[in-house]
Amino acid sequence: MKSCISIILVMLALGLSSCKQDSDKPDFMPEQDKMxxxxxxxxxxxALTRCNYIQDRRKSNNYYKExxxxxxxSPEQFDSCIAWYSNxxxxxxxxxxxxxxxxxxxxxxxxxxxYSKEYPKSIWQELDSIQQINGFLNWNYNK
Known part of the structure; x- marks a missing residue:
């Protein structure tokens, strides 16, 4: 029973220490809205990198740096900001x-x-035309 209570107390102490508020906010940290x-x-x-819109990983690293x-x-300062927030x-x-x-x-x-009128409706017509051409080519090929 005593060992169970001591285990619970140790776990509680560890849990509370992990939630400790660190007031040493880095001077270089941007305001919350900018962050x-x-x-x-x-x-x-x-997201763009994962969807392959940015195909070269080195380019995405340049974007992060920018x-x-x-x-x-700096990357080190950014890491410090994230570390502060995680604490x-x-x-x-x-x-x-x-x-x-x-x-x-x-x-x-x-x-x-x-979905607004700003988006060119013609792109759908172009896609539809391409599908019609592909359908026509497939139809002629199958004859």
Whole structure:
């Protein structure tokens, strides 16, 4: 029984120490909204890389460097910012709430442009024409 209680106390102490608030916020850390914008840009770049819109991994690394340069951060400083947020769970959750909101706003903007009159309707006609040509070629080939 005593060993069970001591195990629970050790686990509780470890749990509380991992949630410790570290007030030593780096001086170079951007404000929360700017940090959210930075992370939004990084996540969009990651998505483009994973979907092969950025085919060369070295190019994506250049994009990351450019993003960090725009926010006047070195990779080491960025890592320090992320480490600080990972030790401050409440702020980290607030930050990622902003990031997901920004990503959703970007998604809505893209969708609204895609379905609006700004998006060229002719592309659908072009795709339809290509499908008709392919169908015609397949029809002639099968005769």
């Amino acid at each position: 959210a914008s930075l992370l939004t840009e990084i996540h969009i770049t990651e 993003i960090l340069d725009n926010y006047r951060l 401050n769970n409440k702020e980290y959750l607030e930050l990622y709430t902003l990031v997901t909101d920004k990503l959703e706003t970007e998604r809505q903007l893209i969708l609204s442009r895609y």
